[in-house]
Amino acid sequence: MGLVTLDLPTPAQLRGRWAAYAAIRAARGRDRTCWADVPVWHYDDSGGNWAEVHHLGAGRAVLIGYDHEHSETYYGPAAEEFGEDETDVLAGAPDWWRPVVERMLAEKEYVGFVYGFDGDGWKRADYSAEDGFRSVGLPALSLEKTRESIISVAREAPGLGGSAPSPAAIEALIAADGDVTEAHVTAVVGAGGWDPAAGAAAARRFLAF
Structure with a gap:
């Protein structure tokens, strides 16, 4: 895919x-709601919704986040916890996206969207579920x-x-x-x-x- x-x-x-x-x-x-700490840029709305850009060098970056009201992608542990079908937000993604996702999951964060930037543009897995990116604000x-x-x-x-x-x-x-x-x-x-x-x-x- x-x-x-x-x-x-x-x-x-x-x-x-x-x-x-x-x-x-x-x-x-x-x-603490909006900051940069190499190599991460962070934003949150103080209500559980957040987005971060993780810079990986060589012109690459990963944009990751979650909206607790609107993310319906239920990736990883969230699918089991909420009893929902999982959306594989890493389907077809290159391997360099994965460490950022694993880091956030290790920090007990839900992940609703994962976008990768390879120097030419942002891309994401092909899915139809609402991932919450726009509603994070x-x-x-x-x-x-x-x-x-x-x-x-x-x-x-x-x-x-x-x-x-x-x-x-x-x-x-x-x-x-x-x-x-x-x-x-x-x-x-x-x-x-x-x-x-x-x-x-x-x-x-x-x-x-």
Whole structure:
């Protein structure tokens, strides 16, 4: 069975968006929901839904995650636990996908989707079940979603007094592509109350890939 090609941003396209959102979350003091720790980029919604990119070198990456409400693929232990038919999310996949999956299962995580990037594009196994990827709500999937997510968090900043952040400042933060400074973060959240240094540091961790 062949793999299905997906229309998703490349890791290079995801980086600036993911790093920008991580910067605002870290400045807010909630950095455990969005972070980079070589070689992993992590996002979760604090409600049990998550997605990660694992960078494997040589231009390869694996995007893996789970939505506890919408993933209906029931891979591995989940199939037995929930009494559901298993969807083989690794069917037809190259061997280099598997270690990431095994690592997450060893950490007692359910796995709903596994996508591989080989330098040319993202692919997944061919199945019809809903895997939960879209419902996880990864902000970095689009510029629009990234902007909306940053605004949602940043408008709580004391330095903004309840106002929305500057659109130009948000664009500059994303365009920094991980090479974020304290000034970038301050321009978005305002001065006072939050920690732009923590935000910049969180974003810069994405520069490893």
